[in-house]
Amino acid sequence: MTKTVTLGALTVAAFAAGAAGAATLDDVKARGSLNCGVTTGLVGFAAPDANGEWEGFDVGVCRAVAAAVLGDPTAVTFVPTTGKTRFTALASGEIDLLARNTTWTYSRDVDLKFEFVGVNYYDGQGFLVPKALGVSSAKELSGATICIQTGTTTELNLADYFRKNNMEYQPVPIETNGEAQQQYLAGACDVYTTDASGLAATRAAFETPGDHVVLPEIISKEPLGPLVRHGDSEWGDVARWTLNALIAAEEYGITSANVEELSAGTDSPEIDRILGTEDNLGAMMGLEPTWAKAAIAAGGNYGELFEKNIGENTPIGLSRGLNAQWTDGGLLYAPPFR
Amino acid sequence: MTTLSDPPGGSFRLSMLLNDTRYRSYTFQFIALVIVLGIFGYLGSNLMANLRAAGLNISYGFLGESSNYDINQTLIDYNSRSTHWRAALVGVLNTMLVALLACVTATIIGVIAGVLRLSPNWLVRKLMAGYVEAFRNVPVLIWIIIIFTIMTAVLPAPSAYRGEDPTASMLFGAIAFTNRGLYLPAPVWGPGSLFLGLVFLASIIGVFAYRRYAKKLLFDTGKLLPMGWPSLAILILPTLLFYFILGRPITLDYPALAGFNFQGGTQILGSLIALWWALAIYTGAFIAENVRAGIQSVSKGQAEAAASLGMRPRRIMNLVVLPQALRVIIPPLISNYLNITKNSSLAIAVGYMDITGTLGGITLNQTGRAIECILLLMAFYLAISLAISALMNVYNNAMQLKER
Numbered sequence: 001m002t003k004t005v006t007l008g009a010l011t012v013a014a015f016a017a018g019a020a021g022a023a024t025l026d027d028v029k030a031r032g033s034l035n036c037g038v039t040t041g042l043v044g045f046a047a048p049d050a051n052g053e054w055e056g057f058d059v060g061v062c063r064a065v066a067a068a069v070l071g072d073p074t075a076v077t078f079v080p081t082t083g084k085t086r087f088t089a090l091a092s093g094e095i096d097l098l099a100r101n102t103t104w105t106y107s108r109d110v111d112l113k114f115e116f117v118g119v120n121y122y123d124g125q126g127f128l129v130p131k132a133l134g135v136s137s138a139k140e141l142s143g144a145t146i147c148i149q150t151g152t153t154t155e156l157n158l159a160d161y162f163r164k165n166n167m168e169y170q171p172v173p174i175e176t177n178g179e180a181q182q183q184y185l186a187g188a189c190d191v192y193t194t195d196a197s198g199l200a201a202t203r204a205a206f207e208t209p210g211d212h213v214v215l216p217e218i219i220s221k222e223p224l225g226p227l228v229r230h231g232d233s234e235w236g237d238v239a240r241w242t243l244n245a246l247i248a249a250e251e252y253g254i255t256s257a258n259v260e261e262l263s264a265g266t267d268s269p270e271i272d273r274i275l276g277t278e279d280n281l282g283a284m285m286g287l288e289p290t291w292a293k294a295a296i297a298a299g300g301n302y303g304e305l306f307e308k309n310i311g312e313n314t315p316i317g318l319s320r321g322l323n324a325q326w327t328d329g330g331l332l333y334a335p336p337f338r
Numbered sequence: 339m340t341t342l343s344d345p346p347g348g349s350f351r352l353s354m355l356l357n358d359t360r361y362r363s364y365t366f367q368f369i370a371l372v373i374v375l376g377i378f379g380y381l382g383s384n385l386m387a388n389l390r391a392a393g394l395n396i397s398y399g400f401l402g403e404s405s406n407y408d409i410n411q412t413l414i415d416y417n418s419r420s421t422h423w424r425a426a427l428v429g430v431l432n433t434m435l436v437a438l439l440a441c442v443t444a445t446i447i448g449v450i451a452g453v454l455r456l457s458p459n460w461l462v463r464k465l466m467a468g469y470v471e472a473f474r475n476v477p478v479l480i481w482i483i484i485i486f487t488i489m490t491a492v493l494p495a496p497s498a499y500r501g502e503d504p505t506a507s508m509l510f511g512a513i514a515f516t517n518r519g520l521y522l523p524a525p526v527w528g529p530g531s532l533f534l535g536l537v538f539l540a541s542i543i544g545v546f547a548y549r550r551y552a553k554k555l556l557f558d559t560g561k562l563l564p565m566g567w568p569s570l571a572i573l574i575l576p577t578l579l580f581y582f583i584l585g586r587p588i589t590l591d592y593p594a595l596a597g598f599n600f601q602g603g604t605q606i607l608g609s610l611i612a613l614w615w616a617l618a619i620y621t622g623a624f625i626a627e628n629v630r631a632g633i634q635s636v637s638k639g640q641a642e643a644a645a646s647l648g649m650r651p652r653r654i655m656n657l658v659v660l661p662q663a664l665r666v667i668i669p670p671l672i673s674n675y676l677n678i679t680k681n682s683s684l685a686i687a688v689g690y691m692d693i694t695g696t697l698g699g700i701t702l703n704q705t706g707r708a709i710e711c712i713l714l715l716m717a718f719y720l721a722i723s724l725a726i727s728a729l730m731n732v733y734n735n736a737m738q739l740k741e742r
Binding site (some may be wrong): 083084087088103107108111113132133141142143144145148151152154156158159162163169170171172173174175182183186187188189190289 | 394406407408409410417418419487490492494495496497498517518579596597598599601608609686687689691695700701702704705706708
């Protein structure tokens with residue numbers, strides 16, 4: 001009898017603990033800041049600048065979401081995560097949003113119970129080799145020693161690619177991008193492999209980037225995107241449509257420079273709806289009518305974020321490629337705002 | 339007629355649980371047990387409820403699935419089509435390999451340093467004190483990274499061995515030190531090598547038989563036979579003789595530069611070397627202190643008595659002091675061995691694929707089964723630690739003072 005009562009009490013207590021923390025949107029509003037998981041430092045995507053301010057392409061997404069929800073792009077607490085800690089940090093509620101070059105895969109979406117809110121960068125895994133090695137194709141890499149960041153999908157792609165092509169290799173698992181760079185430059189591995197965007201960012205940080213070349217083969221599809229926890233669709237919607245707003249803004253020519261002017265009213269109903277001049281789309285999500293305006297004003301539209309952080313005029317020097325608007329032959333296609 | 343009966347036993351009353359000393363201790367123990375079970379029950383049910391709320395469950399089904407990743411050092415057959423369970427086994431063996439290597443090396447370093455710390459020579463004594471203080475007061479993770487970084491930065495890449503006029507050359511034309519590790523010649527077992535192995539085994543038994551005979555002769559007749567060179571001769575000569583009689587059945591496969599890397603021979607990974615030596619020199623410093631404590635626990639009179647019998651200093655150390663010191667040395671040595679095994683989980687810092695790297699690293703990441711993997715990891719480290727201490731306790735009991 002006593003035991004039943006005890007167990008009953010325990011169960012109630014346990015359920016009370018379990019039910020807490022479902023409404024992330026309310027939590028973020030109450031806290032007044034967004035906890036956003038980013039990398040421990042990958043120039044162009046997320047890295048602190050000389051003043052300790054986080055900046056980068058992924059950071060831009062964090063700031064846009066914070067601006068949409070709280071109206072303040074600086075109300076973000078950045079939580080650096082490694083490839084290993086990122087999912088635990090998100091699942092445990094330590095962070096509200098993970099924007100960290102994370103590949104959208106079936107098992108992460110379904111089995112790990114996360115919700116990818118879209119794709120902010122279409123990437124693929126590539127190989128970086130020293131020019132002195134005289135290698136011009138990944139097919140010539142049989143027998144090579146390859147540095148690889150452990151705990152990422154690149155590890156699986158690499159195993160698959162070499163097995164498929166019947167080649168041998170020796171993996172050198174490494175925890176962070178910085179260590180990988182050091183090992184690669186010392187010649188402890190012949191090749192460094194990770195997402196092509198990451199390779200470009202790493203190479204840009206070398207003393208002599210010209211001595212290294214990214215091989216033409218891209219061995220995998222890596223749609224990178226921000227993600228949230230399963231089971232809180234309202235919060236998922238906020239993140240998804242903030243990203244969509246940034247993409248749509250580029251399509252309709254809304255920039256951080258003209259957003260103020262356009263929000264006074266235009267002759268385009270779509271722009272008016274996005275900026276909250278017409279209809280109140282924000283209220284449907286529990287946000288201010290000007291949520292998208294704030295998100296765009298935070299760091300600019302998708303194209304501006306891209307050019308500022310990783311575009312061709314930056315040391316990273318990535319071209320738009322697949323990440324161009326659908327109207328320009330790319331894959332970016334935001335659903336209609338209505 | 340009188341009736342004798344037992345004194346009234348007194349029926350059991352509930353208040354006796356608190357007031358009667360016979361029952362009181364049980365009462366408190368029972369209450370403590372309920373509280374402990376309650377706490378664990380609460381933690382467990384809280385975990386299950388939260389997992390359920392998140393739509394997750396505890397399942398070990400992933401262990402049977404294909405792992406899809408490669409491991410650079412595998413002591414058993416493994417490829418990316420093997421299961422996660424197999425990958426975990428590879429990790430277990432890698433952990434045990436580095437732990438074994440480090441335990442042996444640390445013991446050797448520790449005993450030598452411990453004995454030398456008591457040397458009458460001022461310079462030697464201070465050098466060893468410097469070693470002990472420097473190494474045990476810096477975290478082992480730092481040592482692992484220092485050794486690994488130095489190896490990477492100082493040793494040449496395999497490409498330095500290439501070309502007409504290479505900047506690096508192999509030691510004895512057989513051993514290559516590179517920043518990817520050490521390349522050594524590997525033995526190739528030809529026909530007849532099994533017989534050669536048996537001869538070698540017989541030689542080892544022969545050495546023990548000779549020593550036993552010499553000891554018996556010493557005790558029976560007082561005649562002292564030389565020990566050193568005859569043992570060595572018995573160990574080596576027959577094997578060497580049969581090696582040539584059988585027409586050199588064992589040959590060496592030398593590593594040679596081919597393609598990107600050295601091919602052939604054996605490779606000892608740089609990460610293994612860094613982890614092994616960092617653990618060995620770090621724990622060796624602790625063992626040195628144990629050994630010093632053990633030696634100092636043996637009363638000075640023992641050594642003086644032995645000296646007065648005409649024994650040489652080395653004999654005094656080996657036959658009189660160390661056997662008695664072992665009783666003090668072994669118990670802390672057990673915890674040092676346990677520390678080595680557990681500290682080997684820092685392997686991920688240099689990318690050595692131990693159990694923490696495979697099961698607790700890549701598998702955990704790819705499957706997302708954090709709780710299951712961590713529970714398995716805990717079970718493994720618990721099992722291996724208990725096994726080591728059980729084994730060492732057997733040795734300790736054998737070494738203890740026999741009271742007759």
